[in-house]
Amino acid sequence: MTSPRTRRLTSAVAVAALAATGVAFASGTSTAAKNGPTLDIQLLSFNDFHGNLEPPAGSGGRIITDHKAVTDAGGVTTAADVTVDAGGVEYLATKLAELRKGHKNSLTVAAGDIVGASPLLSAAFHDEPTIEAMNKVGLDVTSVGNHEFDEGYKELQRLDAGGCLDDGAGAANQDSCPGGKSFTGADFPFLAANVKYAGTDKTILPPYEIKNVNGAKIGFIGMTLEDTPNIVTKAGVEGLTFTDEVETANKLVPVLKKQGVNAIVVLVHEGGFPASKQNWTDPATGKTYSVNANYDYTCQKGGVLSGPIVNIAGALDPAIDMVVSGHTHAPYVCDIKDPAGQQRMVTSASSFGRLVTDTSFEYDRRTQDIVRTSVKSANVVVTRDAKAPELTKLVTDYQKLVAPIAGRVLGSITSDVGRSNTENPGSVNAGGESQLGDLIADAQLADPTVVTGGQTPQIAFMNPGGIRAPLTYKATKGEGDGVVTYEEAFTVQPFNNYLVSLTLTGAQIKSLLTQQWSGLNATAPKILQVSKGFSYTYSGTTLGAVTLNGVPLVDTQSYRVVTNNFLADGGDGFPAFTSGTGKYFGGLDIDGFANYLEDNSPYTPGPLTRITKN
Structure with missing residues (x-):
């Protein structure tokens, strides 16, 4: 174990713009072969x-x-x-x-x-x-x-x-x-x-x-x-x-x-x-x-x-x-x-x-x-052969401090709730809908903190990149198979984002859905996870039918939606969210997720029928 290194901060220096273009760099090239006595250096x-x-x-x-x-x-x-x-x-x-x-x-x-x-x-x-x-x-x-x-x-x-x-x-x-x-x-x-x-x-x-x-x-x-x-x-x-x-x-x-x-x-x-x-x-x-x-x-x-x-x-x-x-x-x-x-x-x-x-x-x-x-x-x-005692003490000390929060049991699941087929085969359909995405979107839709002025959200959207880990049925820390603790839920959603409700028209929602595979997402599509009752189809980059509770969305009609503050600000290449009106901040997304697990235990993943790719 090495002792902590004392840092030596370097001041920022204002510099002129680099005038050279192409490969004709004013600063020259680096040494290709040795030209004198050398010193061996390691960089980890x-x-x-x-x-x-x-x-x-x-x-x-x-x-x-x-x-x-x-x-x-x-x-x-x-x-x-x-x-x-x-x-x-x-x-x-x-x-x-x-x-x-x-x-x-x-x-x-x-x-x-x-x-x-x-x-x-x-x-x-x-x-x-x-x-x-x-x-x-x-x-x-x-x-x-x-x-x-x-x-x-x-x-x-x-x-x-x-x-x-x-x-x-x-x-x-x-x-x-x-x-x-x-x-x-x-x-x-x-x-x-x-x-x-x-x-x-x-x-x-x-x-x-x-x-x-x-x-x-x-x-x-x-x-x-x-x-x-x-x-x-x-x-x-x-x-x-x-x-x-x-x-x-x-x-x-x-x-x-x-x-x-x-x-x-x-x-x-x-x-x-x-x-x-x-x-x-x-x-x-x-x-x-x-x-x-x-x-x-x-x-x-x-x-x-x-x-x-x-x-x-x-x-x-x-x-x-x-x-x-x-x-x-x-x-x-x-x-x-x-x-x-x-x-x-x-x-x-x-x-x-x-x-x-x-x-x-x-x-x-x-x-x-x-x-x-x-x-x-x-x-x-980095194989798990031997622990460094100094780091073991640090981990143990914080485990004791976090235990009252981490170990709280929220409920149970009857099987793995996955976010990718690599981790859990069959947990994502061809359209990009995942079991865990469904669960999180449903939790957001059910969160009472985003209801304002009598307006209850009708649709929830969750970004796939915000789902950081699957929920696994097998116990990992002695909590028991199927048991979901607060720590496990937090590992799934660790950002402490706020839930935000806002109003979008049917046309704006359709525009939002097309942004999953256009603009900043054209080269790497991001399929938003959606709540129960909302569904749509698509083929390639063409959006098909979009429905809410089986009824086609009306372009001129207003719908109340809920998402996290990251998406609400247009994050992940979804600027359509910024056109929403009547923004209202609710509670933390992790709290809504935890409450939903408590209220819907034991939880069993449903069929993946909300997003269909033709």
Whole structure:
């Protein structure tokens, strides 16, 4: 276990716009081969931890490592995934300490979403436990991600600087500095190079950090994705602007070079999509199957990477030596050519602390730069072999504090209530309707806090990205099979969003439905989950019949709907919500969900007939 690192904040510097275009970068290129005596340096990285202090359960706590042939009772042979349980901060700390052995010069960095959308153990205390844990595991620097803005940028700044919130000691099931504890903030800097106060060039947190490793100066530029305002609650980013990732990083290259920093690493919370499938050949029979890809398939074993990070990495200044990415919760280790034609390492370590990327390289003391040809990276599974005692104590202490809230029994379910066919086969239909989406939308519709002026909502809409985990029938913590606790419900909906009722016309609702596969959602459709009584059909990008209780929606008629405040502000590419009138804020979405489970226990998933794809 390493001791917490003392941070050295770097002041923001105003810089002129980068004048060069194309591949003719004014800052030049990075070292391709060594030109003098070198220093060996290790860089350990991870991303999208999301406050998973305890080992994550279900598919979110497993990594695919191999495949095997399985023959069923009818004699049919198929290929099955071989997985290993991974993640949990106690094991992450152990793995990091293990990987650092034999490396005198080692840094540990992250690419955002360290906090936010966290399980109750961290979220109940405004993610202070996760910051404390990151201090203990020896995190040196991280970029911000979109989820760092879940509770607003001022709360992010508090997590960075320290101090307690006056939150009513448990109001809304959250308690800053419980039991009189102090909170000193992060021992590592959060970097936000592309997040500025609107109308200024001032960043809300430092744009970069320079680390001196035994005389080697390495600069880290940290950013979140430019699209952050479209995927977080509007109030959390009010008064801020988010700039282009490539433009932002390239402008900072000459700033770092002016300070004698030639070795530059970008930490960016934007990612790519590795191949989801690969071919696997059964060694016993020679038969080849199409299977889910191993964690190390892309790009180490033939898998191809796609997505935003490919374009970003291909356009970053050639002086930037490496890119550590995140956001897509995907594993990959890839070389992507920079504008000068040199290979540049681009990595991502899945999510929830299940993987760590172990990168090694040589630092040329003469050129004061990274020898690009020496860079080697591999993702390493955080297996659950040994716990780090210091982190076990932290987890145990907070488990005791959260127990009265977490263990409250809400009711029971008669079977798994799923959100994806990968986790629970049969839990999602061809139209994108899920069992858990139905349950949450019904809970929102039934919540009495959104009734105002005698107007009761008729339709509820839930964004699929806000459903963070399935409800599983099998007990995970001794609560009993089928029993649903508050902690389990919170893991499904961890954002503490408010429910909002508003009025939309039939025409506006139809426009809303088409936005599921158009505009910002054209390349990656987002199918909203809907409440009972409301149904529609679609084919490709064409909306078909839309009905409420079997009656077609009338374009000119007004309907009262309910959703969360994130969608109500036009989040996830649904601006039609912002045209609603008579907005009324109710209670928290998690409270409505918990109350519904209590009132409808035992709960059995119904047929998936609300959304039909022709």
